[in-house]
Amino acid sequence: MTSQDDIVLSIEHVAVRFGGLLAIADMTFSVREGEIVGLIGPNGAGKTTAFNVFTGFLRATSGTVRYRSTILNGLKPHEISRLGLVRTFQRTSVFQDNTVFGNVMIGLHTRGRSSLWDTLLGTRRERESEQELMNAAQEILQFVGLEHRATTLAANLAYGEQRLLGLALALAAKPSMLLLDEPVSGMNAAETARFVTLVEKIRDAGTTILLVEHDMQMVMKVSDRVVVLNYGRIIAEGPPAQIQNDPEVIRAYLGQRKKRA
Amino acid sequence: MRFIPWLLVAALASVPLWMTDYYYLHVLIVTGIFIIAAMSLNLLLGYTGQLSLGHVAFFGIGAYTSALISLGFKVHIAPDTVVGLSPKPVWFAMLCAVFVTGIVGYGIGKLSFRVRGAYFVIVSLSFVSVVQLIALNWVELTQGAMALNSIPPLTLGFGEYTISFLRKPQFFYLMLSAAVLSYIIIARLVNSRAGRAMIALRENESLATSLGIDVTRYLVLATVVSAAIAGLAGALYTHYIRIVDPNIFLFIYTVTMIIMVVTGGKGTLAGPIVGGVVFGVVPEVLRAMKIAPEMQWIVYGVLMIAIVYFLPQGIVPAVRRAFASHRSVFAGSSTLIEKAEEQ
Amino acid sequence: MRLPVFAPFQFNALERRDLSEFLQHLLNAVILGGTYALLGIGLTLIFGIMRVVNFTHGELYAFGAYCMYALVMRLGVNFYLSLLLAMALGALLGAFIELVLLSRLRRADIDTTMLVMIGAWIIMQNTEQWIWSGVALSVKNPFPANPLVFGPASVSWLRVYVFVVALLLIAGTYLLINRTKLGKAMRATFQDPDTAALMGVRIGRINTATFAIGSSLAAAAGALLGPVFVVQPAMGDLAAAKAFAVVILGGLGSVPGATVGGFILAFAEELGAGYISSGYRDAMGFVLIILILLIRPTGLFARKERIG
Numbered sequence: 001m002t003s004q005d006d007i008v009l010s011i012e013h014v015a016v017r018f019g020g021l022l023a024i025a026d027m028t029f030s031v032r033e034g035e036i037v038g039l040i041g042p043n044g045a046g047k048t049t050a051f052n053v054f055t056g057f058l059r060a061t062s063g064t065v066r067y068r069s070t071i072l073n074g075l076k077p078h079e080i081s082r083l084g085l086v087r088t089f090q091r092t093s094v095f096q097d098n099t100v101f102g103n104v105m106i107g108l109h110t111r112g113r114s115s116l117w118d119t120l121l122g123t124r125r126e127r128e129s130e131q132e133l134m135n136a137a138q139e140i141l142q143f144v145g146l147e148h149r150a151t152t153l154a155a156n157l158a159y160g161e162q163r164l165l166g167l168a169l170a171l172a173a174k175p176s177m178l179l180l181d182e183p184v185s186g187m188n189a190a191e192t193a194r195f196v197t198l199v200e201k202i203r204d205a206g207t208t209i210l211l212v213e214h215d216m217q218m219v220m221k222v223s224d225r226v227v228v229l230n231y232g233r234i235i236a237e238g239p240p241a242q243i244q245n246d247p248e249v250i251r252a253y254l255g256q257r258k259k260r261a
Numbered sequence: 262m263r264f265i266p267w268l269l270v271a272a273l274a275s276v277p278l279w280m281t282d283y284y285y286l287h288v289l290i291v292t293g294i295f296i297i298a299a300m301s302l303n304l305l306l307g308y309t310g311q312l313s314l315g316h317v318a319f320f321g322i323g324a325y326t327s328a329l330i331s332l333g334f335k336v337h338i339a340p341d342t343v344v345g346l347s348p349k350p351v352w353f354a355m356l357c358a359v360f361v362t363g364i365v366g367y368g369i370g371k372l373s374f375r376v377r378g379a380y381f382v383i384v385s386l387s388f389v390s391v392v393q394l395i396a397l398n399w400v401e402l403t404q405g406a407m408a409l410n411s412i413p414p415l416t417l418g419f420g421e422y423t424i425s426f427l428r429k430p431q432f433f434y435l436m437l438s439a440a441v442l443s444y445i446i447i448a449r450l451v452n453s454r455a456g457r458a459m460i461a462l463r464e465n466e467s468l469a470t471s472l473g474i475d476v477t478r479y480l481v482l483a484t485v486v487s488a489a490i491a492g493l494a495g496a497l498y499t500h501y502i503r504i505v506d507p508n509i510f511l512f513i514y515t516v517t518m519i520i521m522v523v524t525g526g527k528g529t530l531a532g533p534i535v536g537g538v539v540f541g542v543v544p545e546v547l548r549a550m551k552i553a554p555e556m557q558w559i560v561y562g563v564l565m566i567a568i569v570y571f572l573p574q575g576i577v578p579a580v581r582r583a584f585a586s587h588r589s590v591f592a593g594s595s596t597l598i599e600k601a602e603e604q
Numbered sequence: 605m606r607l608p609v610f611a612p613f614q615f616n617a618l619e620r621r622d623l624s625e626f627l628q629h630l631l632n633a634v635i636l637g638g639t640y641a642l643l644g645i646g647l648t649l650i651f652g653i654m655r656v657v658n659f660t661h662g663e664l665y666a667f668g669a670y671c672m673y674a675l676v677m678r679l680g681v682n683f684y685l686s687l688l689l690a691m692a693l694g695a696l697l698g699a700f701i702e703l704v705l706l707s708r709l710r711r712a713d714i715d716t717t718m719l720v721m722i723g724a725w726i727i728m729q730n731t732e733q734w735i736w737s738g739v740a741l742s743v744k745n746p747f748p749a750n751p752l753v754f755g756p757a758s759v760s761w762l763r764v765y766v767f768v769v770a771l772l773l774i775a776g777t778y779l780l781i782n783r784t785k786l787g788k789a790m791r792a793t794f795q796d797p798d799t800a801a802l803m804g805v806r807i808g809r810i811n812t813a814t815f816a817i818g819s820s821l822a823a824a825a826g827a828l829l830g831p832v833f834v835v836q837p838a839m840g841d842l843a844a845a846k847a848f849a850v851v852i853l854g855g856l857g858s859v860p861g862a863t864v865g866g867f868i869l870a871f872a873e874e875l876g877a878g879y880i881s882s883g884y885r886d887a888m889g890f891v892l893i894i895l896i897l898l899i900r901p902t903g904l905f906a907r908k909e910r911i912g
Contacts, residue, residue, distance in 0.1 A: 378714060380852070384894060562723040566724065569720050
């Protein structure tokens, strides 16, 4: 039996309205500790809008978003990130003009422990803190498999590598829960498979994961549970096998081009 | 490579020993003061990516504050209430100037960064104009257009060991020390975690906030440090020229600083220095060619546009790209300049 | 002074003077507001449609004034015709600036464009200074010297002319934007340039036209006010600052906003100068800008504009 203490992210009756447009009608679901949950739905169902609401880039018109016991409504993105809820972006997901290493150093921002005075006076604490950050950056790059590209400019990376860097950035921010926005879009089969392994390793290390994806095979393979969003509402929730056979879900996707395997 | 900046400083330190023509020394001093201001603008414009057109306001506030505290003042803030200060030592006045300008920077930063982009530019412009009009109209405090004059020079020391920074050679060393100090502060800041945060904000604000970087905090920090250093430059200026009037707030000075930063290379540590040298030298060349002042400004405008088109990153990055192909010669160690570029 | 017997129905001397002063300020403000609106509309069109912060706007204003001087005083051209010519020349200059400088920067970020515009501003102002030197010039007008009197307030014929023409031009701009094909294309580009381009709108042409129209309105404002005040090289700076204030008040890109904003600024200036201090008259615009941006950053009328 799952208890309330298990719930990491809880979304209760969230609605989002832009002027006349109702982007999300009434969304309710939750993510438990250590789960990998996949959020799927036809285009325009409101998935990226949902992510923007969870991470403070958009205000919900009504409803509550809770991370553990903290209410997220009204908090700024950087405050939510510091609580441990970190997201990746679908596009413009990296700092183009910095090197791969430089990117991760930026991501490690919240882990620094020196103050402004340390910086200006060049104290030992500053040097030690910088060294710690550089070590951590090295570790993260090794984890995602980008350490051989450390000195490359982010703009010069291959597309798949850029997505990996986006993940590295999010990991650097020390998340206890990750929100992945279409992490494998544009990746080939081999890259996707490697990514799935990474995601599982991250979950095994204790991070809860919620991801949005269009690649059905990938989602069904990696998720413990799948949540289906259509027209701003959750229409189905459950293990992948159950969702794949759910008539409502199939109906929602009818007319949509079948995603490439 | 590491030692090049220090060699440069040593070379500059030797200048007053052989430059006997005080006119050129004067040009170097004024250029140096503007370079300090340009470096501070670079922090805000180049590293944090905010096009503030009001920077000269900090310069001017620093100048007026230092002047007023060293001269003393008396104002009626209500018909029967007088607030006044007796003249204080110049070193104290200069410190106050830096402090006051920093505080103004804090206030302006907190207020202005509620808006971005074009709105922010317009707010920064309006800020300067308001400050200029106050300087012009609050005659009781600032003497308005009649200017504050006979501003005392800086003197340091006790009894017979006093140095007076009145004459040009001594002032040159004062200016050089201030410039080196400012450079070190800015270099340390941009190469640190805080500096990375500012650069991140410039490049991609949403991504930066999603990684836990507090936008307002770092924008305000950049503004405060930037303002304080500009205030220092202003205080130096006022105790060198020893007269200050509302013309110090003219837009043309902000433009000069912007030209220096942009043409030198915004977002690089060497940029404002290179830009400052170019735009310190250009007027002299033009003056030697007996060109009218209006033509000088037309040349500035043309130069600005040309650099934006042909060297959009500025001179320093273009030079660095040219050297990149000869990487082997300079391989290995990285200078302060390169470290900042890497991050 | 002895009050007449039916005292309760008449103001005493002091109140009457206050009232007439107030009416005079009101009248001045209404007249000034028209030209400020003209300036603001031109600038807001350029910003709204092209997303360019036009730092040369003040110089076009000065250009219009100098055209009037050159045409009327040096070449002896008819006063009214000179206004039309000044507007036409302003449009041409605007088109030239757009084609030569801005068209290459369409993809560039806002900072680069601003720097180029600042460079153009420096060049234009110093060229004017170089040609005409800094002496303040005056332009003669064909109106009678005696002012029109409206009860306690009076206004010169020239200013009435300025007001009427400003209103006509504002009305003309409205018609252009709302009733013509060009206007329709401009409005489409304002809403969404990418979609407009997909619909067949030639964005390049619209940009050039917009900049030309905006510049010609600025030149008109200068041509109208030049004879009222004096013509000198720095006149554009203050005009530009006020144009920015008007645009911020009304919201970047909103023509009705700029119209209303123009009058609001004029009233603030007139009443501020009259009752607080004339030295701070010009500060009114800036103070208003700062206040509005802090309280309601999008301006009074703007469509959804991003902030922060």
